[in-house]
Amino acid sequence: MTPEQNFMRKIEAEEKIEPKDWMPDAYRKNLVRQVSQHAHSEVIGMQPEGNWITRAPSLRRKAILLSKVQDEGGHGLYLYSACETLGVAREELVAAMQQGIAKYASIFNYPAQTWADVGAIGWLVDGAAIVNQVSLQRTSYGPYSRAMIRICKEESFHQRQGFEIMLVLASGSPEQQAMAQDALNRFYWPSLMMFGPHDAESAHSARSMQWKIKRETNDDLRQKFIDQTAEQVKVLGLTHPDRDLKWNAERGHYDSGDIDWDEFYNVINGNGHANRQRLAHHIQAHEEGAWVREAMSAYKARRKALTAQQAA
Amino acid sequence: MKDQLDLFEVFVRARRGLDHKHVGSLHAEDHEQALEYARDVYTRRSEGVSIWVVRSADICASQEDDSESFFDPSDDKPYRHATYYQLPEAVKNM
Numbered sequence: 001m002t003p004e005q006n007f008m009r010k011i012e013a014e015e016k017i018e019p020k021d022w023m024p025d026a027y028r029k030n031l032v033r034q035v036s037q038h039a040h041s042e043v044i045g046m047q048p049e050g051n052w053i054t055r056a057p058s059l060r061r062k063a064i065l066l067s068k069v070q071d072e073g074g075h076g077l078y079l080y081s082a083c084e085t086l087g088v089a090r091e092e093l094v095a096a097m098q099q100g101i102a103k104y105a106s107i108f109n110y111p112a113q114t115w116a117d118v119g120a121i122g123w124l125v126d127g128a129a130i131v132n133q134v135s136l137q138r139t140s141y142g143p144y145s146r147a148m149i150r151i152c153k154e155e156s157f158h159q160r161q162g163f164e165i166m167l168v169l170a171s172g173s174p175e176q177q178a179m180a181q182d183a184l185n186r187f188y189w190p191s192l193m194m195f196g197p198h199d200a201e202s203a204h205s206a207r208s209m210q211w212k213i214k215r216e217t218n219d220d221l222r223q224k225f226i227d228q229t230a231e232q233v234k235v236l237g238l239t240h241p242d243r244d245l246k247w248n249a250e251r252g253h254y255d256s257g258d259i260d261w262d263e264f265y266n267v268i269n270g271n272g273h274a275n276r277q278r279l280a281h282h283i284q285a286h287e288e289g290a291w292v293r294e295a296m297s298a299y300k301a302r303r304k305a306l307t308a309q310q311a312a
Numbered sequence: 313m314k315d316q317l318d319l320f321e322v323f324v325r326a327r328r329g330l331d332h333k334h335v336g337s338l339h340a341e342d343h344e345q346a347l348e349y350a351r352d353v354y355t356r357r358s359e360g361v362s363i364w365v366v367r368s369a370d371i372c373a374s375q376e377d378d379s380e381s382f383f384d385p386s387d388d389k390p391y392r393h394a395t396y397y398q399l400p401e402a403v404k405n406m
Contacts, residue, residue: 016329018362064391071392127406142329156394160406164397235402 016142019085036093039079040104046072048112082143109272116183122162124191131225140212170236188241193264195222319368320346324360
């Protein structure tokens with residue numbers, strides 16, 4: 001059996017691929033792209049919400065939001081570590097993102113303008129991410145799968161705290177209700193776009209499915225999210241932003257209106273509200289942390305010299 | 313006692329996709345020998361598909377006596393758990 005046949009045998013048998021196994025270069029490359037993009041999304045995703053920590057309406061909300069943003073940073077770490085098992089250095093990954101070569105989820109280029117946006121982000125953006133991540137727990141690459149399992153476990157509170165914010169606003173004053181409706185209107189469609197292009201137009205999908213890096217297609221995952229969200233909008237008593245949304249008894253799913261793909265590609269290609277700001281902020285934070293990294297390598301060099309001196 | 317071989321901790325991955333799990337320790341001269349010994353004493357019944365050995369002296373561990381400073385702060389943060397949020401029955405599965 002050739003290494004390639006053995007690799008495919010494991011994939012077919014639902015066995016995981018582990019870091020020291022032989023794998024095709026394209027599999028490795030595809031994974032590095034997907035996992036690093038996922039990691040970048042966790043880290044960049046801290047910005048729109050982090051912006052609201054100092055302005056959260058109560059100490060309770062502030063503590064919750066702080067915890068959530070802290071989780072996202074931790075999830076970035078899990079994913080960068082999983083990616084590093086593929087033989088790529090974290091510095092390279094971060095540099096590729098800062099240079100705009102590697103992407104992050106385009107949803108984070110939308111600004112969080114009101115407190116209701118923080119609710120909508122937890123409910124819809126984390127909700128969409130969870131649908132995707134639950135599916136990825138079964139991905140074929142061991143370290144990625146284990147990171148996903150850990151993340152899903154920790155993330156379950158993110159969506160619930162967001163929905164709770166929406167619930168409070170939606171049953172509040174007319175102004176609060178309007179704020180909740182406005183946040184839903186602005187975040188609904190971009191959340192649907194998080195699942196990526198339709199299957200027919202998705203550049204990496206077919207191969208990723210064959211290698212079981214992805215387990216369900218973009219459109220299938222999106223449909224799951226559309227169905228569950230439709231019910232949740234009813235609970236909130238808000239107006240659904242998709243006027244074409246209609247239950248299709250034959251399919252057992254909701255039919256929905258067209259997504260504005262021009263907007264999707266426009267934002268991905270750098271023209272969203274906050275693309276420049278997100279990257280500039282990341283670069284600034286990275287540069288301002290340079291002295292910590294320098295101090296650590298100076299300490300390491302000093303210790304090494306000291307040990308060498310003692311040995312002599 | 314000086315002649316005693318180094319102590320190694322042994323971790324076994326039971327199945328592809330699972331984490332390596334600590335199963336015990338043994339004495340060996342070096343990594344290579346530790347791996348062979350581990351195979352002989354910890355995986356005689358197909359317990360796993362992969363073994364890690366690590367010198368026990370290289371493991372840095374927190375002590376249970378210090379657990380206050382490590383773990384106590386989590387106890388007053390119940391909002392990190394999904395069950396903390398009371399939601400209507402209709403969205404219970406969220």
